[in-house]
Amino acid sequence: MSEDQADVIESLGEFIAHALELEHASEAHYTQLADSMAVHHNAAVETLFRQLAELSTAHAAAIAARVGDTELPRIPPWGFKWECPGAPESSDCLEGDVSYRMTTLQAIEVALHNERRGHAYYLHVADTATDADARALAAEMAAEEAEHVAMLESLLAGQTDADQAPTPDDLDPPHMPG
Amino acid sequence: MTQTADPAAPHRDAIPSLRAKDYKSDIKPVWCPGCGHFGVLAALTKTLAYLDIAPEQAAVVSGIGCSSRLPAYLSGYGFHGVHGRALPVASGLKAARPDLTVIAAGGDGDGFSIGGNHFLHACRRNQDLTYIVMDNEVYGMTKGQASPTTPPDWAKSKLTPHGTGMPRFKPAAIALAAGAGFVARGFAGDPNGLTELLAAAIQHPGFAFVHVLSPCRTYRPEQQDWKTEVHPCVLGPAHDIAHAAELLQRDDGLALGILYEQRFPVYADGVSADAAGRLADIEAELCR
Numbered sequence: 357m358s359e360d361q362a363d364v365i366e367s368l369g370e371f372i373a374h375a376l377e378l379e380h381a382s383e384a385h386y387t388q389l390a391d392s393m394a395v396h397h398n399a400a401v402e403t404l405f406r407q408l409a410e411l412s413t414a415h416a417a418a419i420a421a422r423v424g425d426t427e428l429p430r431i432p433p434w435g436f437k438w439e440c441p442g443a444p445e446s447s448d449c450l451e452g453d454v455s456y457r458m459t460t461l462q463a464i465e466v467a468l469h470n471e472r473r474g475h476a477y478y479l480h481v482a483d484t485a486t487d488a489d490a491r492a493l494a495a496e497m498a499a500e501e502a503e504h505v506a507m508l509e510s511l512l513a514g515q516t517d518a519d520q521a522p523t524p525d526d527l528d529p530p531h532m533p534g
Numbered sequence: 535m536t537q538t539a540d541p542a543a544p545h546r547d548a549i550p551s552l553r554a555k556d557y558k559s560d561i562k563p564v565w566c567p568g569c570g571h572f573g574v575l576a577a578l579t580k581t582l583a584y585l586d587i588a589p590e591q592a593a594v595v596s597g598i599g600c601s602s603r604l605p606a607y608l609s610g611y612g613f614h615g616v617h618g619r620a621l622p623v624a625s626g627l628k629a630a631r632p633d634l635t636v637i638a639a640g641g642d643g644d645g646f647s648i649g650g651n652h653f654l655h656a657c658r659r660n661q662d663l664t665y666i667v668m669d670n671e672v673y674g675m676t677k678g679q680a681s682p683t684t685p686p687d688w689a690k691s692k693l694t695p696h697g698t699g700m701p702r703f704k705p706a707a708i709a710l711a712a713g714a715g716f717v718a719r720g721f722a723g724d725p726n727g728l729t730e731l732l733a734a735a736i737q738h739p740g741f742a743f744v745h746v747l748s749p750c751r752t753y754r755p756e757q758q759d760w761k762t763e764v765h766p767c768v769l770g771p772a773h774d775i776a777h778a779a780e781l782l783q784r785d786d787g788l789a790l791g792i793l794y795e796q797r798f799p800v801y802a803d804g805v806s807a808d809a810a811g812r813l814a815d816i817e818a819e820l821c822r
Contacts (some may be wrong), residue, residue, distance in 0.1 A: 359761045384555055388572055391562040434730040441724040442576075455570040455751075 363437045369428045371490035379416035385446030396456035401463045417507040425455035475501035488501045554579035570722030570748030575727035593636040595624040596635040597644035601668035618649030621656040642669040643681040657712035660740045661801045670750035678753035707741045707782045716742035740800045767791035
Protein backbone atom coordinates (compact mmCIF):
# COMPACT_ATOMS: atom_id res chain seq x y z
CA MET A 357 0.00 0.00 0.00
CA SER A 358 1.43 3.37 -0.91
CA GLU A 359 1.60 6.16 1.63
CA ASP A 360 -1.20 7.98 -0.18
CA GLN A 361 -3.45 4.93 -0.04
CA ALA A 362 -2.71 4.56 3.66
CA ASP A 363 -4.26 7.99 4.18
CA VAL A 364 -7.51 7.18 2.40
CA ILE A 365 -10.69 7.18 4.49
CA GLU A 366 -12.42 3.85 3.97
CA SER A 367 -15.74 4.08 5.77
CA LEU A 368 -18.36 6.51 7.01
CA GLY A 369 -17.51 5.62 10.60
CA GLU A 370 -13.85 6.34 10.05
CA PHE A 371 -14.67 9.72 8.53
CA ILE A 372 -17.03 10.68 11.35
CA ALA A 373 -14.35 9.80 13.90
CA HIS A 374 -11.91 12.06 12.06
CA ALA A 375 -14.40 14.89 11.72
CA LEU A 376 -15.27 14.74 15.41
CA GLU A 377 -11.60 14.87 16.35
CA LEU A 378 -11.00 17.77 13.99
CA GLU A 379 -13.88 19.83 15.37
CA HIS A 380 -13.21 19.06 19.04
CA ALA A 381 -9.54 19.92 18.58
CA SER A 382 -10.51 23.12 16.81
CA GLU A 383 -12.88 24.06 19.61
CA ALA A 384 -10.19 23.38 22.20
CA HIS A 385 -7.63 25.39 20.25
CA TYR A 386 -9.82 28.47 19.81
CA THR A 387 -10.98 28.27 23.41
CA GLN A 388 -7.36 28.13 24.54
CA LEU A 389 -6.51 31.17 22.43
CA ALA A 390 -9.57 33.05 23.70
CA ASP A 391 -8.69 32.22 27.30
CA SER A 392 -5.13 33.43 26.74
CA MET A 393 -6.38 36.71 25.34
CA ALA A 394 -8.77 37.11 28.27
CA VAL A 395 -5.95 36.57 30.74
CA HIS A 396 -3.88 39.17 28.93
CA HIS A 397 -6.73 41.72 28.64
CA ASN A 398 -7.02 41.56 24.85
CA ALA A 399 -10.83 41.56 24.76
CA ALA A 400 -11.32 42.22 21.05
CA VAL A 401 -9.30 39.24 19.94
CA GLU A 402 -10.77 37.11 22.71
CA THR A 403 -14.26 37.74 21.31
CA LEU A 404 -13.24 36.62 17.84
CA PHE A 405 -11.62 33.39 19.05
CA ARG A 406 -14.60 32.69 21.33
CA GLN A 407 -16.95 32.98 18.34
CA LEU A 408 -14.81 30.59 16.32
CA ALA A 409 -14.81 28.10 19.21
CA GLU A 410 -18.60 28.25 19.25
CA LEU A 411 -18.72 27.50 15.53
CA SER A 412 -16.54 24.43 16.07
CA THR A 413 -18.71 23.32 18.99
CA ALA A 414 -21.79 23.56 16.81
CA HIS A 415 -20.03 21.70 14.02
CA ALA A 416 -19.02 18.89 16.37
CA ALA A 417 -22.58 18.62 17.68
CA ALA A 418 -23.93 18.45 14.15
CA ILE A 419 -21.52 15.63 13.30
CA ALA A 420 -22.30 13.76 16.52
CA ALA A 421 -25.98 13.91 15.61
CA ARG A 422 -25.20 12.07 12.39
CA VAL A 423 -23.63 9.05 14.07
CA GLY A 424 -26.84 7.07 14.51
CA ASP A 425 -26.03 3.38 14.25
CA THR A 426 -22.74 3.93 12.50
CA GLU A 427 -19.95 1.95 14.12
CA LEU A 428 -17.03 4.21 14.88
CA PRO A 429 -13.46 2.96 15.09
CA ARG A 430 -11.37 3.80 18.11
CA ILE A 431 -8.42 5.77 16.79
CA PRO A 432 -5.49 6.77 18.97
CA PRO A 433 -4.64 10.48 18.85
CA TRP A 434 -1.49 9.69 16.89
CA GLY A 435 -3.33 7.46 14.41
CA PHE A 436 -5.50 9.94 12.53
CA LYS A 437 -5.07 10.10 8.78
CA TRP A 438 -3.77 13.59 8.35
CA GLU A 439 -0.29 14.84 7.75
CA CYS A 440 -0.08 17.62 10.32
CA PRO A 441 1.08 17.01 13.90
CA GLY A 442 -2.24 18.13 15.37
CA ALA A 443 -5.63 18.28 13.67
CA PRO A 444 -5.98 20.28 10.43
CA GLU A 445 -7.69 23.30 12.00
CA SER A 446 -5.43 23.43 15.03
CA SER A 447 -2.13 21.96 14.03
CA ASP A 448 0.09 24.94 14.65
CA CYS A 449 0.33 24.76 18.41
CA LEU A 450 3.36 26.99 18.40
CA GLU A 451 2.06 29.71 16.15
CA GLY A 452 4.78 32.25 15.67
CA ASP A 453 2.14 34.82 14.79
CA VAL A 454 0.19 34.44 18.00
CA SER A 455 0.87 36.91 20.74
CA TYR A 456 -1.16 38.31 23.57
CA ARG A 457 -0.73 41.71 21.94
CA MET A 458 -2.02 40.62 18.54
CA THR A 459 -4.55 42.75 16.72
CA THR A 460 -7.94 41.64 15.40
CA LEU A 461 -6.53 41.70 11.89
CA GLN A 462 -3.72 39.33 12.86
CA ALA A 463 -6.19 37.07 14.64
CA ILE A 464 -8.42 36.88 11.57
CA GLU A 465 -5.40 35.91 9.47
CA VAL A 466 -4.52 33.10 11.88
CA ALA A 467 -8.11 31.88 11.95
CA LEU A 468 -8.40 32.06 8.17
CA HIS A 469 -5.29 29.93 7.81
CA ASN A 470 -6.78 27.30 10.13
CA GLU A 471 -10.22 27.30 8.52
CA ARG A 472 -8.74 26.95 5.05
CA ARG A 473 -6.85 23.89 6.24
CA GLY A 474 -10.06 22.41 7.65
CA HIS A 475 -11.84 23.12 4.39
CA ALA A 476 -9.01 21.54 2.39
CA TYR A 477 -9.11 18.44 4.57
CA TYR A 478 -12.83 17.89 4.04
CA LEU A 479 -12.45 18.49 0.30
CA HIS A 480 -9.63 15.95 0.23
CA VAL A 481 -11.85 13.32 1.87
CA ALA A 482 -14.74 14.21 -0.43
CA ASP A 483 -12.42 13.51 -3.36
CA THR A 484 -10.57 10.45 -2.15
CA ALA A 485 -12.66 8.41 0.31
CA THR A 486 -13.51 4.96 -0.96
CA ASP A 487 -16.91 5.00 0.73
CA ALA A 488 -19.69 6.96 -1.01
CA ASP A 489 -21.45 7.98 2.22
CA ALA A 490 -18.17 9.29 3.63
CA ARG A 491 -17.57 11.28 0.46
CA ALA A 492 -21.05 12.77 0.61
CA LEU A 493 -20.80 13.80 4.25
CA ALA A 494 -17.30 15.18 3.70
CA ALA A 495 -18.63 17.31 0.84
CA GLU A 496 -21.33 18.67 3.18
CA MET A 497 -18.73 19.49 5.79
CA ALA A 498 -16.50 21.13 3.18
CA ALA A 499 -19.41 23.36 2.16
CA GLU A 500 -19.92 24.43 5.76
CA GLU A 501 -16.22 25.08 6.22
CA ALA A 502 -16.32 27.16 3.04
CA GLU A 503 -18.90 29.34 4.77
CA HIS A 504 -16.52 29.85 7.69
CA VAL A 505 -13.74 30.76 5.29
CA ALA A 506 -16.02 33.19 3.45
CA MET A 507 -17.09 34.78 6.71
CA LEU A 508 -13.49 35.34 7.72
CA GLU A 509 -12.54 36.63 4.28
CA SER A 510 -15.42 39.07 4.52
CA LEU A 511 -14.27 40.17 7.96
CA LEU A 512 -10.78 40.61 6.63
CA ALA A 513 -11.94 42.63 3.63
CA GLY A 514 -14.08 44.78 5.88
CA GLN A 515 -11.22 45.83 8.08
CA THR A 516 -10.85 49.57 7.82
CA ASP A 517 -7.96 51.75 8.81
CA ALA A 518 -9.80 52.46 12.02
CA ASP A 519 -9.85 48.73 12.71
CA GLN A 520 -6.10 48.49 12.37
CA ALA A 521 -5.79 49.28 16.00
CA PRO A 522 -2.29 49.71 17.32
CA THR A 523 -0.87 46.84 19.27
CA PRO A 524 -2.67 46.77 22.61
CA ASP A 525 -0.86 48.15 25.60
CA ASP A 526 1.12 45.58 27.50
CA LEU A 527 -0.11 45.75 31.09
CA ASP A 528 2.48 43.29 32.35
CA PRO A 529 5.47 43.45 30.04
CA PRO A 530 8.17 40.83 30.23
CA HIS A 531 11.38 42.14 31.71
CA MET A 532 13.45 41.65 28.62
CA PRO A 533 17.22 41.75 28.85
CA GLY A 534 19.21 44.48 27.20
CA MET B 535 1.51 -0.44 35.95
CA THR B 536 -1.59 1.53 36.75
CA GLN B 537 -4.78 -0.19 35.70
CA THR B 538 -6.43 1.31 32.65
CA ALA B 539 -8.85 0.10 30.03
CA ASP B 540 -7.19 -1.82 27.23
CA PRO B 541 -6.96 0.71 24.38
CA ALA B 542 -6.73 -2.08 21.86
CA ALA B 543 -9.98 -3.65 23.00
CA PRO B 544 -12.94 -3.49 20.61
CA HIS B 545 -14.69 -0.21 21.12
CA ARG B 546 -17.98 0.27 19.37
CA ASP B 547 -18.46 3.90 20.12
CA ALA B 548 -15.60 6.25 19.36
CA ILE B 549 -17.41 9.14 20.99
CA PRO B 550 -15.87 8.49 24.38
CA SER B 551 -17.69 9.50 27.51
CA LEU B 552 -14.70 11.70 28.34
CA ARG B 553 -12.75 13.82 25.90
CA ALA B 554 -9.58 15.81 26.41
CA LYS B 555 -11.53 18.91 27.42
CA ASP B 556 -13.14 17.01 30.29
CA TYR B 557 -9.72 16.81 31.94
CA LYS B 558 -9.28 20.57 31.89
CA SER B 559 -10.29 22.79 34.78
CA ASP B 560 -12.06 26.13 34.48
CA ILE B 561 -8.88 28.01 35.35
CA LYS B 562 -7.47 29.89 32.38
CA PRO B 563 -3.75 29.28 31.80
CA VAL B 564 -1.58 32.34 32.32
CA TRP B 565 1.03 31.04 29.90
CA CYS B 566 1.92 33.35 27.04
CA PRO B 567 -0.02 32.61 23.84
CA GLY B 568 2.15 30.38 21.68
CA CYS B 569 3.88 28.83 24.72
CA GLY B 570 4.92 25.22 24.25
CA HIS B 571 3.30 24.22 27.51
CA PHE B 572 -0.12 24.43 25.85
CA GLY B 573 0.95 21.53 23.65
CA VAL B 574 1.93 19.50 26.70
CA LEU B 575 -1.40 20.25 28.38
CA ALA B 576 -3.21 19.17 25.21
CA ALA B 577 -1.14 16.00 24.93
CA LEU B 578 -1.62 15.04 28.57
CA THR B 579 -5.39 15.51 28.48
CA LYS B 580 -5.62 13.54 25.24
CA THR B 581 -3.54 10.77 26.78
CA LEU B 582 -5.71 10.49 29.87
CA ALA B 583 -8.83 10.44 27.72
CA TYR B 584 -7.41 7.83 25.37
CA LEU B 585 -6.30 5.57 28.20
CA ASP B 586 -9.73 5.95 29.86
CA ILE B 587 -8.17 7.05 33.12
CA ALA B 588 -10.93 8.78 35.06
CA PRO B 589 -9.95 12.22 36.44
CA GLU B 590 -10.31 10.94 40.00
CA GLN B 591 -7.88 8.11 39.26
CA ALA B 592 -5.00 10.42 38.32
CA ALA B 593 -2.97 12.92 40.27
CA VAL B 594 -0.53 15.43 38.83
CA VAL B 595 2.14 16.79 41.15
CA SER B 596 4.37 19.73 40.27
CA GLY B 597 7.01 22.04 41.68
CA ILE B 598 7.35 25.73 40.90
CA GLY B 599 7.65 27.52 37.59
CA CYS B 600 5.57 28.30 34.53
CA SER B 601 5.19 24.64 33.59
CA SER B 602 4.48 23.66 37.20
CA ARG B 603 1.16 25.45 36.97
CA LEU B 604 -0.06 22.43 35.01
CA PRO B 605 -2.07 20.78 37.84
CA ALA B 606 -4.22 23.91 38.20
CA TYR B 607 -5.35 23.52 34.61
CA LEU B 608 -6.48 19.93 35.06
CA SER B 609 -9.75 18.75 36.56
CA GLY B 610 -8.31 15.79 38.44
CA TYR B 611 -6.29 15.75 41.62
CA GLY B 612 -3.26 18.00 41.68
CA PHE B 613 -0.60 19.27 44.00
CA HIS B 614 1.32 22.44 43.20
CA GLY B 615 4.18 21.91 45.56
CA VAL B 616 7.51 23.30 46.60
CA HIS B 617 10.27 24.26 44.18
CA GLY B 618 12.12 21.18 42.98
CA ARG B 619 10.10 18.81 45.14
CA ALA B 620 7.57 17.41 42.70
CA LEU B 621 9.19 13.99 42.74
CA PRO B 622 9.36 13.50 46.54
CA VAL B 623 5.70 14.45 46.84
CA ALA B 624 4.75 12.24 43.92
CA SER B 625 6.78 9.37 45.40
CA GLY B 626 4.99 9.70 48.70
CA LEU B 627 1.62 9.85 47.04
CA LYS B 628 2.34 6.76 44.96
CA ALA B 629 3.52 4.88 48.05
CA ALA B 630 0.32 5.75 49.89
CA ARG B 631 -2.02 5.32 46.93
CA PRO B 632 -0.50 2.83 44.49
CA ASP B 633 -3.83 2.56 42.71
CA LEU B 634 -3.56 6.12 41.38
CA THR B 635 -1.87 7.10 38.13
CA VAL B 636 0.69 9.54 39.49
CA ILE B 637 2.33 12.02 37.16
CA ALA B 638 5.00 14.50 38.24
CA ALA B 639 5.55 17.53 36.07
CA GLY B 640 7.69 20.63 35.98
CA GLY B 641 10.35 22.54 34.17
CA ASP B 642 14.06 22.24 33.56
CA GLY B 643 15.04 24.59 36.38
CA ASP B 644 12.70 22.94 38.85
CA GLY B 645 13.63 19.40 37.90
CA PHE B 646 17.31 19.56 37.06
CA SER B 647 18.61 22.30 39.34
CA ILE B 648 17.00 22.51 42.75
CA GLY B 649 15.27 19.18 42.14
CA GLY B 650 18.24 17.49 40.51
CA ASN B 651 19.04 15.21 43.40
CA HIS B 652 15.45 13.97 43.60
CA PHE B 653 15.56 13.30 39.86
CA LEU B 654 18.59 11.01 40.23
CA HIS B 655 17.08 8.97 43.02
CA ALA B 656 13.63 8.76 41.45
CA CYS B 657 15.30 7.22 38.39
CA ARG B 658 17.02 4.50 40.40
CA ARG B 659 14.14 3.96 42.84
CA ASN B 660 11.86 2.97 39.95
CA GLN B 661 8.48 3.65 41.46
CA ASP B 662 5.61 3.45 39.00
CA LEU B 663 5.56 7.17 38.18
CA THR B 664 5.66 9.28 35.05
CA TYR B 665 7.83 12.39 35.16
CA ILE B 666 7.27 15.04 32.49
CA VAL B 667 9.86 17.80 32.25
CA MET B 668 8.88 20.71 30.02
CA ASP B 669 12.28 22.00 29.00
CA ASN B 670 12.55 25.51 27.56
CA GLU B 671 16.13 26.04 28.69
CA VAL B 672 15.27 29.10 30.72
CA TYR B 673 13.67 30.23 33.97
CA GLY B 674 10.64 31.93 32.45
CA MET B 675 8.57 32.69 35.54
CA THR B 676 11.39 34.73 37.08
CA LYS B 677 11.84 36.56 33.77
CA GLY B 678 14.56 34.80 31.88
CA GLN B 679 17.61 33.44 33.66
CA ALA B 680 19.82 30.57 32.52
CA SER B 681 18.79 27.10 33.66
CA PRO B 682 20.79 23.86 33.76
CA THR B 683 19.91 23.09 30.14
CA THR B 684 20.69 26.56 28.76
CA PRO B 685 23.48 26.56 26.16
CA PRO B 686 26.76 27.88 27.63
CA ASP B 687 26.90 30.83 25.23
CA TRP B 688 23.36 32.14 25.78
CA ALA B 689 24.14 35.68 26.89
CA LYS B 690 20.73 37.32 26.99
CA SER B 691 20.32 37.36 30.75
CA LYS B 692 21.78 40.14 32.83
CA LEU B 693 22.82 37.49 35.33
CA THR B 694 25.01 35.79 32.75
CA PRO B 695 25.94 38.53 30.29
CA HIS B 696 28.69 36.38 28.77
CA GLY B 697 26.76 33.11 28.97
CA THR B 698 27.09 30.53 31.70
CA GLY B 699 30.23 29.02 30.22
CA MET B 700 29.16 25.69 31.67
CA PRO B 701 28.30 22.50 29.82
CA ARG B 702 24.61 21.77 29.68
CA PHE B 703 22.85 19.22 31.82
CA LYS B 704 21.93 16.27 29.59
CA PRO B 705 18.63 14.98 30.96
CA ALA B 706 18.28 11.80 28.91
CA ALA B 707 21.86 10.65 29.46
CA ILE B 708 21.68 11.41 33.17
CA ALA B 709 18.37 9.57 33.53
CA LEU B 710 19.94 6.58 31.84
CA ALA B 711 23.02 6.71 34.06
CA ALA B 712 20.85 7.03 37.16
CA GLY B 713 18.96 3.85 36.32
CA ALA B 714 15.70 4.98 34.69
CA GLY B 715 13.96 2.22 32.75
CA PHE B 716 12.05 4.49 30.37
CA VAL B 717 13.55 7.56 28.74
CA ALA B 718 11.76 9.44 25.97
CA ARG B 719 11.88 12.82 24.31
CA GLY B 720 8.91 14.66 22.83
CA PHE B 721 8.16 18.04 21.32
CA ALA B 722 5.36 20.34 22.43
CA GLY B 723 4.74 21.31 18.81
CA ASP B 724 3.80 17.72 18.02
CA PRO B 725 1.01 17.10 20.52
CA ASN B 726 -0.15 13.87 18.91
CA GLY B 727 3.35 12.43 18.84
CA LEU B 728 3.77 13.52 22.43
CA THR B 729 0.48 11.83 23.29
CA GLU B 730 1.87 8.55 22.00
CA LEU B 731 4.96 8.95 24.19
CA LEU B 732 2.94 9.86 27.27
CA ALA B 733 0.64 6.89 26.76
CA ALA B 734 3.66 4.60 26.57
CA ALA B 735 5.21 6.25 29.62
CA ILE B 736 2.09 5.90 31.75
CA GLN B 737 1.73 2.27 30.71
CA HIS B 738 5.38 1.51 31.41
CA PRO B 739 5.68 -0.35 34.71
CA GLY B 740 8.13 1.76 36.68
CA PHE B 741 9.63 5.22 36.53
CA ALA B 742 9.16 6.81 33.12
CA PHE B 743 10.93 10.02 32.21
CA VAL B 744 9.59 12.11 29.33
CA HIS B 745 11.77 15.04 28.36
CA VAL B 746 9.68 17.54 26.40
CA LEU B 747 11.17 20.31 24.29
CA SER B 748 8.71 23.09 25.06
CA PRO B 749 9.62 26.45 23.52
CA CYS B 750 9.47 29.67 25.52
CA ARG B 751 7.77 32.16 23.26
CA THR B 752 8.87 35.17 25.28
CA TYR B 753 12.44 34.64 26.49
CA ARG B 754 13.69 32.15 23.93
CA PRO B 755 11.89 33.09 20.69
CA GLU B 756 14.60 31.38 18.68
CA GLN B 757 13.22 28.06 19.95
CA GLN B 758 10.44 28.41 17.37
CA ASP B 759 13.07 26.92 15.05
CA TRP B 760 12.74 23.61 16.88
CA LYS B 761 9.73 22.97 14.64
CA THR B 762 12.08 22.36 11.75
CA GLU B 763 15.02 20.97 13.70
CA VAL B 764 13.48 18.08 15.64
CA HIS B 765 13.60 14.67 14.01
CA PRO B 766 12.64 11.09 14.83
CA CYS B 767 15.11 9.00 16.78
CA VAL B 768 15.86 6.50 14.06
CA LEU B 769 18.28 4.45 16.17
CA GLY B 770 15.90 3.91 19.06
CA PRO B 771 14.45 2.71 21.18
CA ALA B 772 17.34 0.96 22.80
CA HIS B 773 16.53 -1.98 25.02
CA ASP B 774 19.92 -2.52 26.58
CA ILE B 775 22.12 -0.07 28.41
CA ALA B 776 25.08 -0.35 26.04
CA HIS B 777 22.97 0.42 22.99
CA ALA B 778 21.29 3.26 24.87
CA ALA B 779 24.63 4.75 25.88
CA GLU B 780 25.83 4.60 22.28
CA LEU B 781 22.60 6.17 21.08
CA LEU B 782 22.84 9.01 23.60
CA GLN B 783 26.49 9.66 22.79
CA ARG B 784 25.38 10.48 19.26
CA ASP B 785 22.30 12.36 20.46
CA ASP B 786 21.95 15.95 19.27
CA GLY B 787 19.25 16.67 21.84
CA LEU B 788 16.58 16.98 19.17
CA ALA B 789 15.81 13.32 18.44
CA LEU B 790 12.22 12.44 19.34
CA GLY B 791 10.76 9.14 20.46
CA ILE B 792 11.38 6.49 23.07
CA LEU B 793 15.14 6.50 23.50
CA TYR B 794 15.42 3.65 25.98
CA GLU B 795 13.02 1.15 27.48
CA GLN B 796 13.92 -1.64 29.84
CA ARG B 797 11.84 -3.27 32.54
CA PHE B 798 13.24 -3.46 36.05
CA PRO B 799 11.57 -4.54 39.29
CA VAL B 800 9.19 -1.82 40.36
CA TYR B 801 9.79 -0.34 43.80
CA ALA B 802 7.13 -1.41 46.30
CA ASP B 803 5.88 -4.30 44.18
CA GLY B 804 5.05 -7.08 46.60
CA VAL B 805 5.55 -4.99 49.70
CA SER B 806 2.54 -2.73 49.33
CA ALA B 807 0.35 -4.83 51.59
CA ASP B 808 2.99 -4.81 54.33
CA ALA B 809 3.49 -1.09 53.89
CA ALA B 810 -0.23 -0.47 54.12
CA GLY B 811 -0.33 -2.51 57.31
CA ARG B 812 2.48 -0.49 58.83
CA LEU B 813 0.77 2.72 57.80
CA ALA B 814 -2.40 1.60 59.58
CA ASP B 815 -0.34 0.87 62.71
CA ILE B 816 1.17 4.36 62.60
CA GLU B 817 -2.22 5.97 62.12
CA ALA B 818 -3.63 3.98 65.04
CA GLU B 819 -0.69 5.02 67.19
CA LEU B 820 -1.19 8.68 66.30
CA CYS B 821 -4.90 8.53 66.96
CA ARG B 822 -4.57 7.10 70.47
